Amino acid sequence: MTYKILVVDDEVSLERLIKQRFRKSIRDNKLEFIFAHNGKEALEKLAAESPIAIILTDINMPEMDGLTLLEKLSELDVNLTLKTVVVSAYGDLQNIRTAMNRGAFDFLTKPIDFDDLEITINRTLEYVQKMKQNLKELHQAQSQLIQSEKMVSIGQLVAGVAHEINNPVGFIAGNLDHIEIYIEELLNILQLYQAELPNPSEVLQQQIEKVELDFVIEDLPKLVASMKQGTERIRNISTSLRTFSRSDTVQKVPFNIQEGIESTLLILTHRLKGNKYRPEIKVIKDYGELPLVECYPGQLNQVFMNIIANAIDAIEEATQGYTYEEIKATSKVITIKTEVVDGESEIVNDDNRMEELRLPSNRAVIRISDNGPGMPESVRENIFSPFFTTKSVGAGTGLGLSISWSIVVEKHGGRIDCISKPEKGSEFIIEIPIESNSGGG
Ligand SMILES: Nc1ncnc2c1ncn2[C@@H]1O[C@H](COP(=O)(O)OP(=O)(O)OP(=O)(O)O)[C@@H](O)[C@H]1O
Ligand SMILES: [Mg+2]
Incomplete structure (x- = not known):
């Protein structure tokens, strides 16, 4: 990951010195320096270049000085992990105090000692990293809780x-x-x-x-x-x-996954049914023979529920603005296929995660696909993140798939993936090891 550092100073020679000093980190893509010559320019770069990890700013500059920049930053809704380091004249305690009061994280004195600068940058980045991690954990905990x-x-x-x-x-x-x-x-x-x-x-x-x-x-x-x-x-x-809402959370139990899917479909019957705006959404079942699978049934049912409900949402959204007859002509369907797969798991999308995703050989595979609108890559790559949603406020919390991901991957040692392209529908593939020996409570 590359951290971006915004250097704000009217001293033009600083740019060359910094690039010289940090050339290795820049070449290794660890650091990227962006330069601005006053506070105003800094705010523009900040808006254009987010996310920036650190701002290193001088105090005395034309147009907008460093202290005003600090004040503006606190008014802006900049990301929580952005930290500012102020560079001030040696002994200028008054300005340093003001800067700290306005939220500066640290300060350096002029003339800049580059060893000191490097230590300060590293220390600040460590802090930024830690905060990012904390925030992520907080987000996850919050989403799980909700x-x-x-x-x-x-x-x-x-x-x-x-x-x-x-x-x-x-x-x-x-x-x-x-x-x-x-x-x-x-x-x-x-x-x-x-x-x-x-x-x-x-x-x-x-x-x-x-x-x-x-x-x-x-x-x-x-x-x-x-x-x-x-x-x-x-x-x-x-x-x-009762099958649907089984709350076996303490221990995995052998479960008939098809029964789970059936109970989920039953709960969703009224959403699949036709109404005066659109005909019914058909569910095509292609169930292979599955043995009982060791799992937490209630939780797996939640996964099916989230995915099938999303498919219905997607189909409904895509059919909006069309007449009943037009929708009928396109015939909207959800297909559910189950099978046992023996052998190495096949990697569909993310080649970098190849090693991580190798699963034990005997797995139940459930494929749930729809011929709805599909998703662009920019959506598809984010769908498993907590709170990611394209739905309007109140319609979606963006938690369904992130929770499904943790149920499948963390609780069951399995894998969940999505293949989707605009206009080509979406397919979710869930793989659960049949005999559980990985993943836990
Ligand atoms: N079958 C699908 N077709 C098209 N887009 C989908 C499909 N399934 C999920 N998505 C996209 O993934 C996003 C995230 O889905 P997720 O279930 O996590 O949250 P949500 O449905 O928006 O909200 P909720 O928390 O109520 O489930 C959706 O907002 C949607 O953009
Ligand atoms: Mg959802």
Whole structure:
């Protein structure tokens, strides 16, 4: 990584001296020096050249002096890790104090001692680096916290609803079994009556015709059968909801990944369904045979949820402004493919990470693709970073994929990748080692 240092001084010869002194670091791409001759120019360079790590500034300069520059910097929304080092005349304690009060990180005295300058730059860069690392960790912790809180509450809600549904469905299903038997018995008795009373009275005859008894007798068992089907479906939904929100966080358990995907799709049913603006988004499943996979089921389901929800978002965004008929003609689909892969993992994108990404040979591979708008490279390379989003405020927090990344890579020792090009759709590839021996809680 190259650190940029902005040197602000009206002394033109300084540029040559610095380039001479730091030529090795410049050649090795460790440091890059940018020069400005007063505070005003410095602010322009800062806006054009971000991110700058250190500003080294003189105090007395034409147009805008160093102290004013410091003041402007504190008003600007410059990045938190930018540090300023002030160069002042020897013994000028007053200016040095003012500079420190305005947020300068350190100071040097004139004439510049280049050994001292080098030490100061290195020390400041160390500090900048440390701060960057801290910020990154803070960001990550924050994002995990938000997401896990969000997920825990969704999980609890879903599991709670599933539980509440189970009881009433239980007694409807139980009673239906009895109703089926009672109806059969009643119909038998009716048949016996009809046999023993072949010529009913006028009143009875009229009533039989009025209620269309033959039809009722034929239809009643069908109604009960369809009610039984309905309760069976509610039961499956409730089981799926509980599969989806499984909260095994302590230990990995063997899990049927396809069941996880199915339960996720069920949760997303209403988003996939057609509405008056667009037809339904079809889900094409191409499930290969997968063995049980050692994993944290609830967390893997979150990954599927995030990726499929993103695909729906992308398709919806891309279809905005088109008519129902136009959208129908392009037929939007999400394809989910699962398979077992044996052998070295194949590197799709990032050649530099080749070594890091070698995975144990036996892996479950889940590919989720959509024929939505795809992404330009500038988006694709950032999607796994916390808080990166292209969605409007309130629509996306930019956490879905960064959390998915840590679930797959850190918790499961697996790998997640994305292939996407504008107009060509997107494909997410998730690989999870089938027998877990890497990655942990
Ligand atoms: N299937 C996709 N097609 C196109 N762009 C996508 C797709 N999936 C993700 N993206 C891009 O990646 C970005 C990051 O996705 P991520 O899920 O991390 O955050 P988000 O969806 O914006 O917000 P949320 O935190 O609510 O999930 C999205 O804003 C979008 O630009
Ligand atoms: Mg998302």
